[in-house]
Amino acid sequence: MNIFIKLLSTSYCYRVLGRLVIPSATGAVVLLLLGLWGGLVMAPADYQQGDGFRIIYVHVPSAFLSMMVYSAMAFFAFLALVFRIKLANCALRASAPIGATFAFLALLTGSLWGKPMWGTWWIWDARLTSELILLFLYLGYMVLDNALRQSGRDSRASCMLVLVGVINIPIIHFSVIWWNTLHQGPSLSAFAKPAIVESMLWPLLVMLGAYICIYGLVLVIRMRMEILKMDMKSAWVKGIL
Amino acid sequence: MNKIHHRRIWQLSFILLGLALAMLCILYGLRQNVNLYFTPTQLKAQAPGIVTEDKTIKIGGLVARHSIHRALGSLSVKFFITDGGASYPVHYRGVLPDLFREGQGVVVEGHLMPDGLFQADRVLAKHDENYAPPGIKEKINRATKEAKHAA
């Protein structure tokens, strides 16, 4: 319990996060290079889609992270609302821009994949539409939070928005199972054997690891900035200047 | 965790549960509208009068084997779309996606003519979630077939 109490102190948290910058940056670079090499060079071409399937190595990690980051944000919003932890609010704010980027990239790379394979850039099926709603949830949170902050009000409304939007996450995940869609079913699942051979799978998992490191890195950098902004006038900030 | 925290958790769960239920009801009500396409069997089951010529609809199914006929010297193509049960003849003029072939999942968008021919404005290919290099895929297919025979 002691470590939790320590982490709740902003100055301690600021220092601990500072120590995570180098490891997460190193992890991101190494895994990214390994994953791209594995996915674009080593993995064999697909029996159906030829080399076109290689977009999977940037598409699936973006899509997965867009949902993972939102789930993390919902957790932070819960902590901020129930326990009024200011650091949770910092983490929430720090996550939104990178989450929105992941959602945007999932849509963009999906579109670049859909054109040659499906024959269209975009279709209003359940998977694509719910992912677009996720992007709007990110943007909506960012706009609302900014407006609240500028008018000097607390951030309860924006936390509530994040929590309400979490309903969209299972909808995105199960959309391809509940309804018929143009988008195919999941290739990776926690419950089933992956529907993808090993030589194609390992670069995908490495890329997933790389994207998680990138999220960690951005979260750390942005959280430190939010903490500084929050504690601007405190003695410990003056101490480190 | 004190009383205030407990109360807040209850309030939050109550709100979120209500919203989730509302969402469930909406999605249940809209279930047919959220579906992207009809399967040929579903379309056959609909009263023929409901799907009129001027209504744009989508059918999803497989391109029936040995059913693709291309007209020489034009982009015109005819094939049957099937889901194992019902099937519809489809006519389309235009560029087909790379994945279009016999046995491939497709979604066709267009109009159902009174004579039962589906006049497609758009043909989209659907691919599955399996990824494998060419040789291995054939081996897997053969293995699953043999397993089925054995069973």
Add this chain to the structure above:
Amino acid sequence: MLEHFFMMGGYAKYIWPAVSISLVLLALNIWWPMRCSKRLLQDLAAREEGINE
């Protein structure tokens, strides 16, 4: 050989934009907050000096 790699079996015009835009946007997401925090620290330090003088 290298040319063959960049051709990507005819899918080059879809794969390379997807990969490069992903990398650029992710890099921007790292670079921008780093720049902002650097500025913030400088601003705070400058303000501190102004008060002390």
